[in-house]
Amino acid sequence: MRTLRSVRSARVGAVALTLALAASACGSDRDSDDAGQASGDGASTSAAASATTFGDLESPCGDGDASGATDQGVTDETITIGYGDDRGFASAPGLNEEMGDAVKAMIAWCNEQGGINGREVVGNQYDAAMTNAAAVMQKSCKQDFMLVGQGFAYDEAAEQFRVGCDLPTVAGFVIGPNSSMGPDKFESVPLPLDYYNAANLASGMEVHPEIEEGVTALGSTSPAIAQGVEKVKEVYGELGANVEECGVTLSQEGEANYVPFAEKLKDCGASALWITNSPSPIAFGLLEALQRVDADLTYVFESTWYNDVTRDWNAQSGAADGMVSGMVFQPFENADVVPAVQDYLDILEGAGADPGLLSMQAVSAFLLWADVAQDCGSDLTRECMVAGLSDVHEWSGGGLHAPSDPGANMPPECALVVELQGDAFEQVFPAEKGEFSCDEAYVVETDPAASGVTLNEDRISTAFLK
Structure with a gap:
């Protein structure tokens, strides 16, 4: 494998945090459950709940005769897991709430089929509200078998408690650097610190060869996003692209006038623009200014731009027409040819939950957890789960996303490209x-x-190891 000459950035804010913030903008306005509220029955998930498959994956849920109080959170009749998001964060109400909604829907889907080998899945739903992840983790440590499908933006603050109480997790996403490389941590689509999937960038270059001639990356006054920009520039260099240093940096507080920045980008000689920032009034302001100055740039952005906020804004402005984005998850528009996407949409619709990329991550995480839990049978212990998850080296969530290697904490080596019009x-x-x-x-x-x-x-972080 090729090696980057420089280092990879911290992920807080630059990738997963901006993903979470962006996705929250197109979430629902439904009232959230209280933190720690058990949700074993959930809403009906329609006829999809009786299905024996999810995409090309045989359903891991169904009747059975598993028995025994084999570990914390496991009894003859139930398996208690924790899940949740940051929906109560005052500065961004509803943050990541699609993740909690998705796991709740999957719990209902699974229980309508008989649970896991006959044991009902009970969920403790948590609201970390961005800054309360440590308190949530301490609560989960006392009552849950595992954490499944969760996404807590400040998971780094909670990692010492998770490791300290030996609580395994199959997370929806992980952000903190030590959390991303923590012991007994698994993700359906890993984003480790020591390897990077450049397929999204390389695939964008297949669509627009002019990217190789000269691509520039938008700077930011946010240190985390700035580090993410440097990472992308290094990867583009490894892929053979000419990286132009246009010197354009936007304040994370926004700018009074974006035209001077647009003019500078237009005149710097780059043929393509990469933006790490999530879709927001700041990014929209720059793109509308680029449209006004008639800049001829190819836009290639993060997958965070695949959402309803972008759709609604561009329908009015057209300023991002032609923008391409590399993705490892299947877009909803492919539901007619990807059964897993249609199954996913049917389950969420039946539960009254909103779809989204974060929601897909949570669903895939739940399916991964359930698939290994089924294999453990009556011997459902954390030890069995960690051993089983460590042996999963090809996973696509039934076809929801490109194959990944959860057991080895390795990312996919694939991408597809979507274009916005x-x-x-x-x-x-x-x-x-x-x-x-x-x-x-x-x-x-x-x-x-x-x-x-x-x-x-x-390849395990030593920060909190005993």
């Missing part, structure tokens, strides 16, 4: 709808030391 996204690469472009060379090695993380020989 008006309010509609459409896959443009590969040409065959629903297919991914894959190459092991897309996975590039990075150095976790930039995030202050020390790994042992098993």
